[in-house]
Amino acid sequence: xxxxxxxxxxxxxxxxxxxxxxxxxxxxxxxxxxxxxxxxxxxxxxxxxxxxxxxxxxxxxxxxxxxxxxxxxxxxxxxxxxxxxxxxxxxxxxxxxxxxxxxxxxxxxxxxxxxxxxxxxxxxxxxxxxxxxxxxxxxxxxxxxxxxxxxxxxxxxxxx
Amino acid sequence: xxxxxxxxxxxxxxxxxxxxxxxxxxxxxxxxxxxxxxxxxxxxxxxxxxxxxxxxxxxxxxxxxxxxxxxxxxxxxxxxxxxxxxxxxxxxxxxxxxxxxxxxxxxxxxx
Numbered sequence: 355x356x357x358x359x360x361x362x363x364x365x366x367x368x369x370x371x372x373x374x375x376x377x378x379x380x381x382x383x384x385x386x387x388x389x390x391x392x393x394x395x396x397x398x399x400x401x402x403x404x405x406x407x408x409x410x411x412x413x414x415x416x417x418x419x420x421x422x423x424x425x426x427x428x429x430x431x432x433x434x435x436x437x438x439x440x441x442x443x444x445x446x447x448x449x450x451x452x453x454x455x456x457x458x459x460x461x462x463x464x465x466x467x468x469x470x471x472x473x474x475x476x477x478x479x480x481x482x483x484x485x486x487x488x489x490x491x492x493x494x495x496x497x498x499x500x501x502x503x504x505x506x507x508x509x510x511x512x513x514x
Numbered sequence: 515x516x517x518x519x520x521x522x523x524x525x526x527x528x529x530x531x532x533x534x535x536x537x538x539x540x541x542x543x544x545x546x547x548x549x550x551x552x553x554x555x556x557x558x559x560x561x562x563x564x565x566x567x568x569x570x571x572x573x574x575x576x577x578x579x580x581x582x583x584x585x586x587x588x589x590x591x592x593x594x595x596x597x598x599x600x601x602x603x604x605x606x607x608x609x610x611x612x613x614x615x616x617x618x619x620x621x622x623x624x625x
Contacts, residue, residue: 359517361611364604367531370599374536377551378543439547440540457573 379511382442386503392434393499399426401492404466408484446510454506461498463493518606520599524569529554530562531600537572537589538597544572545585563587571596 359367403423435441442457466485473486525534532552537543549559566572569591575586589597 359604360523361608364607364611367526367528368601368608369605370528370531374532374551375539376540377538440543443539443541446539449584462568464612 365371372402376511378440381440382505382510383507385438386507387500389434392430393496395430396499397492397496399423399430400462400495401488404488404491405484408481408487410480410484442510448509450506450509454502458499458502462491462495465494518603518610521603522596522605524566524602525570525600529558530566533559533562533566533591534571534589534597537587538594540589542575542586542588545587548587566593568594622625 400423403419406419411419469487469490470483473483476486477483521527525531529552533548536551545559545563548554549556552559554562563572563574567574570590572587573590575588577584577586
């Protein structure tokens with residue numbers, strides 16, 4: 355059986371499609387602006403990792419710290435994904451997502467280097483340098499991650 | 515009036531169109547999220563999902579157990595292609611009608 359559809363019904367259907375899609379974007383924006391627990395958990399992992407490196411461990415110790423840190427982050431991401439009700443299709447992401455990801459790496463890496471140099475000029479104590487690096491970097495992460503996430507998802511709805 | 519190529523009879527009903535439109539925006543969505551977003555009952559949504567699943571338009575996965583059990587729904591490539599084709603057909607109908615309306619106005623102005 356073939357259905358005959360007039361232009362008015364087709365127009366209504368095209369409008370109807372938008373409503374559930376708006377609900378998806380609402381949910382994605384809600385997820386990006388919330389979850390302070392995830393931010394603090396990630397910052398805490400970063401602090402422990404950087405403070406640990408400040409103790410100047412041997413090479414094998416550095417690798418152990420890197421592996422533990424990576425496992426912690428992957429576990430955190432998996433745990434957070436379990437709480438999500440929806441995941442946006444990959445085709446709906448735009449350039450802001452990549453810029454936010456790369457920018458996050460640059461800002462974090464830059465903060466580690468700059469705070470390390472600054473701390474070394476203030477105190478020569480490796481442990482103190484590590485603590486300052488860890489605290490400054492984690493602090494910058496906590497301050498930046500919320501606005502960066504909101505900026506990244508802010509244009510998704512308009513960019514469909 | 516004939517329907518353009520790509521028009522999908524299975525997606526055409528309003529509730530199924532809304533379900534597929536929501537899933538087309540996602541990699542996957544939880545059953546409860548779809549139900550709440552579309553204000554449907556569990557049974558109404560289940561019925562629509564199984565119809566679409568039988569046609570190979572989506573996959574239903576059940577994860578976990580007990581109180582943590584959750585059901586996720588994912589549009590298949592076939593379902594995504596069908597939805598894109600259906601939307602293109604709807605647009606063609608609207609644009610065809612707009613073009614016809616424009617031609618009629620030009621003809622009336624020429625008279």
